[in-house]
Amino acid sequence: MQLTVGEVSGLIAVAIALLQFLVPNALTVILVALLSQEQNAVTWSAVSRSLSNSIWPVLLRSDSASSRGVPTKINLVTWCRPLALAMIAIAAIITPIGLYEDLLPSEEPHLVTFQAVVDTGTLGSGTQPRSDLGFSRNCGYLARLQCPGTTVVIEVSSDANWTNSTVEGDQPYDRRVPKVLASLYQSGLRDQPSSVSSFFDIQARQYQFGSEQGTFTNETYLLDSFKPMGSMIMDDSISLVDGxxxxxxxxxxxxxxxxxxxxxxxxxxxxxxxLFLEPETVCVDTNLTYEVQIPVTDNVYNPAASSAYLVDKGGWVNMNITNPLTGPWFEDMQTSLLDNGDPSLQVRAYQAGWWNNVQNMYYFNISKPFTNRTAYLHSKLGERYPVNTSSYGLSSKDELLFGKFGYLFDGIPTTDYMPNGSFYLSADNYTGPYWSNPWNISSTNYSDIALTCAGAYGGDKANMTNIDIKCGLLLGPSSRVDGTTSNVYAPGSWWSRPIYSCASASKATIKTVHFNYNASRSGGLGSLNVTLIADKVYQDKSEMPLWGVEKPNMNLSSITPFWGLIDPSLENSVNLSTIRAEKIYIPASTVTWFTFGLAAKGTFNYLPATEGSPQIWSTIYGATTDTNINLGFDYTGSTNLALHQKWQKILTNGTGAAQIINLMYTDYAANYFTSTRSWLTPRDSLPPNLGETKTKRAVADAASNGQVPVQVYQRKIRYHFVYGIPAAICLVITALICTAALASIVFRQVSLGRIRYYIYSLSAGRLLGAFLFPTEGDPRADTKTWIDQVGRKPVRLPDPDAAGGGRFEKSHVRSYSLVDQKDSTKVATTTALDIDEGDSGTSHRSAA
Incomplete structure (x- = not known):
């Protein structure tokens, strides 16, 4: 049983309260046992005080505890004392329970030295040591081109067969990033805390060595690489891994x-x-679904062909007949990006989904080109169109899948023309309807959908408005058409999967992260936790970071542009576009155009900050050029029931579909990326093959020895105030009582002499002395005088066993005894005094 300090204090208070009750009352019992009937008068006063302060008068229902016949106001005041004492006892027990110890951060920050910590987990162990070769860039596609900022001069010549590049003076082709450009895209770090990264702090977790022997260079250089090490897709928390x-x-x-x-x-x-890299995805429901039926009988001897249908849930019958790709739509998106930071992913996903639906309509002869689609619309809500597909049929009914536009079903020809204008969906195992395809739709009609959605072609220029965007179709895992939640594929049951058109991009932004370090743990990375990631708050636009993107007047097919944080004094640098904003979207590059996916040997460069995201997006949307690589992760859920159920739970609408894609991106990114910036890194750190610049600020950073202002945990006593309610009540009662007492003194209703008078007058010994020795002393004399005069005189009480076994009989006669000491102190004569209470209530005293 776990007990807090407060609970232990409360238990101690209970024990003390019990002792405070038990000991005085037990001592009263002992006191009575030691008493004889004969004591002097002052002793009877002391005994009376002990008896009156015990619980025995209440238990024995004596007159000192009676309220009968007592005036109400006197009764109220006399009963306030035990009630107040009872409340104080309760408060003494309950109040300490609210106490507890806690570790609280100091109010003022302390400068603490930081040190590097190693990730001993899967990703940390699989991260290669950083290479001194640093970053590299290759420019040109059909021919080698001179990269911006380099000094080597290349002449390009073309003939009918080939494009050739010649380096003047037989200089080697230098793949290293020019120092001036490296400094430019890290320059904005001077205005940021040391914890913020920029372009050249972002690296690939794995890399390969490349070399090119011959005319241009004989040097070894780095290429990014991807080797899956561990998936966190089932995790819903914040983790720390290497970098x-x-x-x-x-x-x-x-x-x-x-x-x-x-x-x-x-x-x-x-x-x-x-610095964070965030995926951003928007998915639009195409309002088409796939439906497949589990065969009633299916075995190796009598295989049953599955039934697959494309179902119109409004995507065709309720479609927008207006073409959204008319007018200056692309220019409007670029303007929205610059003015509002909006990449128009909603518009792109909708346009792509609309275009894909239209081409499918033409294929099924639901509508025809160049007409008013409402006048030639042969579909209705819930209409089912039999299809055959090797990608989305019965075998993949339980999988999350991606596809290119135009890949919803098999049978679309790869050319614009077909013999006789018709063909079968699949001649091998499908004997269903015969689609005539009267408008000769081919894969060419779908080929530009993804490119138009992305908006960045190989012939477009590398700049800030041409950003890396990937588009495609997402097909969710199947769910029962009848609405039941069962995951058992019963024979004859029908299963449906939604179809979404999605557009994705990635953005860089700076966020505020709250860290918690627990020194009682091992001291490794497991002792560090992130408790909050919040958007950074800026008072106005002037406080936002200045971002820059390279604009080298070169086509995307030939260059991977740089981006990063820019010093405001350098915003007018050559080949540079800048914007002051909360975020910047990763620009398109050669990898975007060629749709390189993640591979064991990556692209032509080592520029992960720009080329990592497009490789991840291409892999997710299934357009990788290295189809033989085993990426190691099964995001479809076909081999992981828990993941399958997670996707089913999330994918209820377009927002859920986008969340799935973003989580997949993050999982890939955790395996692909790492970083090199920490509190120990100078702000002006450059790639290792360029050396480092030593600005005054960098020197100051180095001199700080990695000291960071933190709020140090301190052990403090805290309190749950709900347990203080009894104490608060006691304080109120105390305040009222003290106020009433003070008012009585101020208004002269009470004084010390008046209090002394009632104490003397009601003292048991003085009452007996005044009654038995009326002439021996003054009852109102001070204590010392009264004791000398009367207090030492012996008084004998009646025998408690004389009548009724110690109980006084109800009689009008009460007897008291005293010892006459007039003649001698040693020889006493007993004198009996009887008090007879007559019917009239008058008293008569006689002596015998």
Whole structure:
């Protein structure tokens, strides 16, 4: 049983309260046992005080505890005392229970030295040591081109067969990033805390070595690589791995080479500004679904062909007949990006889904091109169109799948023309309807949908408005058409899967991260936790970071542009576009155009900050160029029932579909990316093959020895105030009583002499003395005088066993005895005094 300090204090208070009740009352019993009938008068006063202060008068219902016949106001005041004492006892027991110890951060920050911490987990162990070769860039597609900022001069010539590149003076082709450009895209870090990363702090977790022997270079250079090491897709929390903060609850990664405080007893907490890479996806319901039926009989001897249908849930019959791809729609999206930071993903996903639906309508002859679609619309809500598909049929009914536009079913020809204008969906195992395809729809009609959605072609220029966007179809896992939640594929049951058109991009932004360090743990990365990731708050636009994107007047097919934080004094640099905003979207690059997916050997460059995201998006949307690589993760849910159920739970609408894609991106990104920036890194750190610049601020950073202001945990006593209610009541009662007592004194209703008078007058010994020795002393004399005069005189009470076994008989006669000491102190004569209460209530005293 776990007990808090407060609970233990409460139990101690209970024990003390019991002792305070038990000991005085038990002593009263002992006192009575020691008493004889003969004591002097002052002794009877002391005994009376002990008896009156015990519980025995209440238990024995004596007159001193009676309220009968007592005036109401006197009764009220006399009963306030035990009630107040009872409340005080309750408060003494309950009040300490609210006490507890807690570790609280200090109010003022303390400078604490940080040190690097190693990730011993799966991703940390699989991360390769950083290479001194640094970043590399290759420019050109059909021919090698001179990269911006380099000094080597390349002449390009073309003939009918080929394009050739010649380096003047036989200089080697230098793949290294020019120092001036590296400094430019890290320059904005001078205005940021040391925890913020920029372009050249973002690296690939794995890399390969490349080399090119011959005319241009004979040097070795780095290429990014991808080797899956561990999936966190089932995690819904924030994890720390080598070089990253991985938030699987929201879907995002933060770049931080982890460090922890040193020399602390309990721990600390603090905030850091961290550069994050966030996926952003919008999915639009196409209002089409796939429906498949589980065969009634299916075995190896008598296989049953599955039934698959494309069902119109409003995607055709209720479609918008107006073409959204008319007018200056693309220019409007670029303007929205620059003015509002909006990449128009909703518009892109809708346009792509609309276009895909229209081409399918033409294929099924639901409508025809160049007409008013409402005049030639052969569909209705719930209409089912039999199809055959090798990708989305019965075998994949329980999987989350992605596909290119135009891949919803098999049979679309790859050319614009077909013999006789018709063909079968599948001649091998399908004997259903014969689709004539009267408008000769081919794969060419679908080929530009994804490109138009992305908006970045190989011939477009690399700049800030041409951003990396990937589009495609998402087909969710199947659910029962009859609405039941069963995951058992019963024979004859029908299953439906939704179809979404999605558009994705990734953005860089700075967020405020709250860290918690527990020094009582092992001291490794497990002692560090992220408790909150919040958007960074800016008072106005002037406080927002200045972002820059390279605009080298080169086509996307030929270059991977840089981006990063820019020093305001350099915003007018050549080949640079800048914007002051909360975020910046990763620009399109050669990888975007060629749709390179994640592979064991990556692209032509080592520029992960720009090329990592398009590789991840291409892999998710299924357009990888390396189809043989085993990416190691099964995001479909076909082999993982828990993941399958997670996708079913999330994918209830377009927002859920987008969340799934963002989580997949984050999981891939955690395995692909790492970073090198920490509190120990100078702000002006550059790639290792370029050396480092030493600005005054960098020197100051180095001199700080990694000291960071943190709020150090301190052990403090805290209190749950609900347990203080009895104490508060006691304080109120005390205040009222003290106020009434003070008012009585102020208005002269009471004085010390008046109090002394009632104490003397009601003292048992004085009453007996005044009654038995009326002439021996003054009852109102001070205590010392009265004791000398009367207090030492012996008084014998009646025998308690004389009548009724110690109970006084109801009689009008009461007897008291005294010892006459007039003649001698040693020889006493008993004198009996009888008090007879007559009917009239008058008293008569006689002596015998």
């Amino acid at each position: 990253l903060i991985v938030d699987m609850s929201k879907g995002r990664i933060g770049f931080r080479k982890h460090t922890i405080p040193t020399g602390l007893v309990y721990g600390a907490e603090w905030n850091e500004d961290i």
